[in-house]
Amino acid sequence: MSTVKNTGSTVKNTVIGWAQDAEGIVTLTIDDPGQATNTMTDEMAVALRAAVERLEAEKESVTGVVVTSGKDTFFAGGDLNRLMTAGPDDVDDISAGLDHFKESFRRLETLGRPVVAAVNGTALGGGLEVALAAHHRIALDKKGSLLGLPEVTLGVLPGAGGVTRTVRMLGIVPAVLNVVGQGQRMKPAKALKVGIVDEVVATEQEMLDRARDWIRENPDAAQPWDRKGYKIPGGTPSSAALAAQLPAVPANVRKQLKGAPMPAPIAVLSTAVEGAQVDVDTAFAIETRYCANLICGQISANMIKALFFDLNAVNKGASRPADIPVRKAEKVAVLGAGMMGAAIAYVTAQAGVDVVLRDVTTEAAERGKDYSRRLLDGALAKGRIDEAKHAAVLDRIHATGDIADVAGADFVIEAVFEDVELKKKVLAEVAAVAADDALLASNTSALPIAEMAGAVSRPGDVIGLHFFSPVDKMPLLEIVVGENTSDEALARAVDFARQIRKTPIVVKDAYGFYANRVIAKFVDEALSLVAEGMHPASAEQATLQAGFPAGALTLFDEINMKTIAKIRQGFIADAAERGVEFVTSPSYPLVDRMLGEFDRPGRLEGRGFYEYEGPGGARLGLWPKLAAEYHRPEVEIPFEDAKERMLVAAALEAYRCYDEGVVRTVAEANIGSIMGIGYPAWTGGALQYINQYAGETAGFVARADELRARYGDRFLVPDGLRALAAEGRLVV
């Protein structure tokens, strides 16, 4: 961020409009002509400073200030491209940029005239920080409008006064827990409850009228912290009242991180606590220092790339053929009302699309529909939906045992048992009844799409839609393109994913698709640690400290070792078919023993690596015999190796998938790994992990070579990656 020069108020301000009424109230309308939304660009910094200087210069004629926006949203926040590319050499520049905004905000709030933010739409991050510099915030209750300071979710913190002001408005504990620590995005009503806005109104006119009224009623407005005798609500860290409560905050952060190497939540906490013990200007300086360090670090770059740029690219359909018009599904037939079919019907109906849910009998189909009933009942009880919505979603699902009810469906998804002959039969049967050009999708987890396509007369319309369980929670959808699948079918599948608000990645019709290949390497590596003698509790801890959302042994039990062993057999057969060597893992004999000798397949049976309260019941402790049998204290596996083995093994597999065309873009590989298997967000995804490794691709390759020498051929570096590293290039 370059240091912004002051251009003074003589230049016409094209970014922030100025309108003064007869009473002297000035309305500043932020409306950057160069951008779809207002963000914190250099031009914005200059414009804001110019507006503030004009207010100061013309103060005698100004009775108050309304800050609003000329866009549909209020203000979107930081310039993420710039934040992502900032490196360690940019700390001074970034700090100067933050301080420039801060100074403008500070001059606005100390102008000596009442300032009201008329928040006419979404105000996130820097956008909300603009509003926090006002003395009073009125939010318009607009559909889709969100308020909050979500910086921490991208590995940074609100550095334009957001932490300092929320701490002083709300107190340390509420500010960290409800606003800055987890970056919650709130609807206006919630924002009012939490206290980051003061009023919520229904119309734009009301918002502007109320803003003027408030100015008239509060001619002496000032920020609470600029008034004599001000004390931070709830006290400062040195006060006894807060001392009792404060430990809950780091405890909460620890729970949130589970040991993952993410510096932002800790920096937020430090900013809040340290800033509360000093005057407001020193607090701002502390905030800038922490924020600039985060912005210029690698982890925020990884997170911004993955969770903003890659995710946007994927959600827009990174691999959707561009020249095919958007076509939405109108009547979806779901065949098979088991665990998957029932949940697919639910998310489809939720998206406002009519569903025919078909099973072998109407009773079986109704049992599938019960899944939706249960979820909707729960949402109703919690007040998240009303009766009308409950009824509307359920009415969209027509449960039936009669295939004739599928007539006219333009989009078919089969989710019957995982049996290729059955699936072929079902697809042929439905193709005869559904619309002539209905898309024919299979939710297979492993069967070849091309083979199923052979069962119908129009194989171009057959495609795979690999959902993840539980479907209503897991955001990822793998779209599997078979040999014959047409571009139009692919485009329609991507359009459907967007319709039901899933994130689609396009994958090749090859065994394991993408996510299962990558997850298999991660869990096998975690379990290898145990097989080699590491204490199971330490292996679980290493998984969490690498940043995975759950321990690997926990995951084994959830997925069930029978499934895992079956998938392994699939990989072995696939390798044989392709004539490539299958590299074995120390984890395999342990899984086999768990299934055979120990008979502990997983949580479903109530016994796995963990003990449970019963079949499918609550998890108790680790099964003691596991450590008794395998733990060898004399074996020393450095903890750093333990963590990196999982990350590196999965990243190597992601690279192989990319190299083989199993995934088509780096963005899809990164997002698929984060959303499909819980690859840690701090890495930016499995391919970004390679690029961001210290020393970039060469550094990663050297580390993989080291791990291979110590632990085996699972860390063999593919030739293509070695070549990139030799040339100093990234995986792009």
Ligand code: NAI
């Ligand atoms: P499930 O066993 O719970 O359900 C299958 C349903 O299909 C049963 O209700 C059965 O009555 C019905 N069915 C059988 N023949 C039928 C026919 N001719 N017409 C209509 N319905 C018929 O199985 P689940 O777990 O829902 O799996 C379904 C598919 O989804 C399988 O291909 C599976 O591999 C795949 N899948 C499963 C995932 C999982 O986590 N369970 C994840 C992703 C895909």
